[in-house]
Amino acid sequence: MIDTNISKDDKKFLKLALNLARRNVGLTGKNPSVGCIITLKDIIIGRGNTQPGGRPHAEIMAIKQASNHPLFRAKREIQDINVYITLEPCAHETTSPSCAKAIVNFGVNRVIYLATDPDQRTNGKGKSIMEKAGIECIETRIYERENSDVLKGYLKQKKTGLPYITLKIGSSINGKIATKNGESKWITNSLCRKRVQLLRSENDGILIGKNSIFADNPRLNLRDQYESIENKPIFILDTNLEISGLGNLAIFDNVGKDKVRIITNKDLKDNVTKRHKFFKGVSIEKVSKEQRFLNMQEILKIVSRMGVNRLLVEGGARVWTSFLKTGLFDEIVIFTGNKVINGSAISCFNDFLPLDARLGDFPNLTLTSLLRWKDNIEAKWIANS
Numbered sequence: 104m105i106d107t108n109i110s111k112d113d114k115k116f117l118k119l120a121l122n123l124a125r126r127n128v129g130l131t132g133k134n135p136s137v138g139c140i141i142t143l144k145d146i147i148i149g150r151g152n153t154q155p156g157g158r159p160h161a162e163i164m165a166i167k168q169a170s171n172h173p174l175f176r177a178k179r180e181i182q183d184i185n186v187y188i189t190l191e192p193c194a195h196e197t198t199s200p201s202c203a204k205a206i207v208n209f210g211v212n213r214v215i216y217l218a219t220d221p222d223q224r225t226n227g228k229g230k231s232i233m234e235k236a237g238i239e240c241i242e243t244r245i246y247e248r249e250n251s252d253v254l255k256g257y258l259k260q261k262k263t264g265l266p267y268i269t270l271k272i273g274s275s276i277n278g279k280i281a282t283k284n285g286e287s288k289w290i291t292n293s294l295c296r297k298r299v300q301l302l303r304s305e306n307d308g309i310l311i312g313k314n315s316i317f318a319d320n321p322r323l324n325l326r327d328q329y330e331s332i333e334n335k336p337i338f339i340l341d342t343n344l345e346i347s348g349l350g351n352l353a354i355f356d357n358v359g360k361d362k363v364r365i366i367t368n369k370d371l372k373d374n375v376t377k378r379h380k381f382f383k384g385v386s387i388e389k390v391s392k393e394q395r396f397l398n399m400q401e402i403l404k405i406v407s408r409m410g411v412n413r414l415l416v417e418g419g420a421r422v423w424t425s426f427l428k429t430g431l432f433d434e435i436v437i438f439t440g441n442k443v444i445n446g447s448a449i450s451c452f453n454d455f456l457p458l459d460a461r462l463g464d465f466p467n468l469t470l471t472s473l474l475r476w477k478d479n480i481e482a483k484w485i486a487n488s
Contacts, residue, residue, distance in 0.1 A: 109243055113215055116140045116147070116187040121217070121246055123152040123161070124189045124253050129305035130332065132157040133410035135257035139165040140187040141211075148172035155333075162192050162202040166209050184211040189250055191220040191242070194228035203229035207236040215241045217250045221261040256307065256412030259433070265403045266414040270423050271302055272437040278451050279444040280420060285318045294476035295438040297327060302436065304329045308411035310402075312422035313341040317349060323417070324357040334358045336409055340397055340422060344369040347381040360384035364409070366402055368392045396425045403431065420453055427466070428455040434485045435468065441478040 123138030130136070134157030141149035149172065151164025159167075165186075169175050192202035192214070203225075206214060214233055219242060220226055230240045251258065256267040273291045274280050281287035289296070303309065309323055316339060325332045337354055339346065344367045346352070354363060364386045371389050390401035406414055416426060426432040437451075456464055468484035475481075 109215065109241065109245070112145055113185075113187070113243075114245060116142060116185070117189075117215065117217060117243070117246060119147075119150075120161075120187045120189050121249055121253065123150060124250075127152050127155065128253055129303075129307060129335075129413060130155040132307065133257075133260070133412060134158070134160075135190055135254050135412075137161040137188065137190045139189075141165045141169040142185045142187070143169075143172075143174050144183045146174060148175050160193065160202050162186070162188060163199075163205060166205055170209070182212040184209075184213075186211050186214045188214065188216040190218050190254065191216050191225060191227070192229040192233070193220065193222070193225045194232055195222070195224035201229065201232070203232040207233060207238065211238055213239045213241070215243060217243060217246060218254065221258060255433070260407065260412045264407060265431070266307070266406055266411050268403075268414050268416060268426065268432045268434075269302070269306065270416045270426060270432050270435045271299065272418070272423065272435065272451050273299075273440065274437060274451050275440055275442045275444040275448075277443050277446070279448040280418070280451055281318065281449040282444060283448050285449070287319060289440075290442060290444075291438045291440040292477060292479045295440070295479050295481065298438070298476065298481060300325060300327055300329045302415055303335060304332050306335060306411075306413040306415035308336045308338060308406060308409065308413075309415050309417055310338040310340065310406065310422070311417045312419050313339060313346050314421060315417065315419040316341075316346060316352065316354075318419070320349065320353045321417070322353045322357040324354075334362060335415075336362045336364065336411065338402070338406060338414075339363065339365045340367075340402070341365050342368050342392070342397055344387075347379055364388055364405070366390055366397060366405060368397060399425060399429050399431050420449060420451060423451060424453040424455050427452060430466075430486070432486060434471075434483060436481065436483050438476075439480045439482070 120138035120140045124136050127136045131153045134153055137153045139151045139161035140147060149165035149169025151161040153161050192206055194201050194203050233240050259267045275290055303325055323337055324334050337358055366388045371387055388405050391398045467487055469487055471485050472483040
């Protein structure tokens with residue numbers, strides 16, 4: 104059943120489960136980041152969240168901890184045990200029992216979860232397994248917005264087969280991302296750059312265009328307090344495979360060639376390309392072109408095939424424009440610095456509609472958050488459906 108009339112304690116434990124799920128966003132690969140709390144007579148005996156790489160699942164981690172709790176090991180009754188989860192426990196089995204079966208085997212009275220799993224291998228089947236074992240199962244819609252934010256990459260991937268796409272932009276007050284000669288370091292302040300590290304940690308992959316590589320030769324690695332997190336796969340868009348002209352890439356030194364995929368329109372049968380030492384250890388994928396741009400749908404299928412549910416697009420203007428023009432983006436996070444730069448400088452976006460387009464033809468976005476970092480601003484805008 105779907106129930107919004109749950110107790111104050113139930114809400115508290117679900118909120119704790121949601122906080123656990125949020126901790127590992129961007130670390131669980133193609134699996135969703137889920138949180139789980141197990142209580143015995145309103146005392147928490149088990150906590151768990153989906154582990155880096157996607158296994159073990161949150162329920163398994165919580166059950167393991169609860170099984171060793173002194174209160175559980177002492178005499179207890181099944182009717183005293185509740186499980187709080189942010190997503191319906193999985194029903195499918197691989198090398199181990201499903202989470203739904205693990206909960207049944209553990210022995211509980213009640214399971215409350217925040218969302219049905221859209222994966223067709225589960226999608227109500229987890230609930231059915233538990234109910235057949237006599238467990239009361241409740242789906243509640245509280246914290247729906249917060250939980251959807253945690254699961255947004257997973258949910259979109261299951262619904263459309265495409266990742267959740269965030270365009271990350273750093274600009275001046277008047278929307279410029281670099282001076283006319285390409286200088287861009289630093290338009291925003293150090294606090295904004297730390298926030299970018301958080302964004303990278305929360306996404307499963309990073310996409311960038313060849314022009315941004317030439318202009319900045321960025322590292323794109325995780326730094327500061329995030330340096331213990333494994334670096335994310337990098338997707339570089341390079342229509343004519345010109346990037347080898349740069350010499351060495353900072354990405355190769357800081358992230359590693361094995362995590363880099365170059366997406367191009369160039370014929371990969373070119374033996375010169377194959378033999379070029381620059382490309383040794385780097386994966387190269389060919390996609391078709393649509394007018395002057397690489398085919399975005401084909402690019403995103405490659406990204407999805409790599410298990411990326413949340414994709415951070417770091418630039419530049421040509422790439423951001425292609426996502427804007429095709430409508431294949433979900434949100435824009437823009438960091439605005441405190442500088443005003445010449446009108447002839449490089450803008451965030453190129454023209455994507457005819458020059459005589461009317462104001463009503465341009466996309467409207469919805470502002471969902473606004474943060475101040477000293478004299479800089481971070482704004483998050485979501486695309487209107």
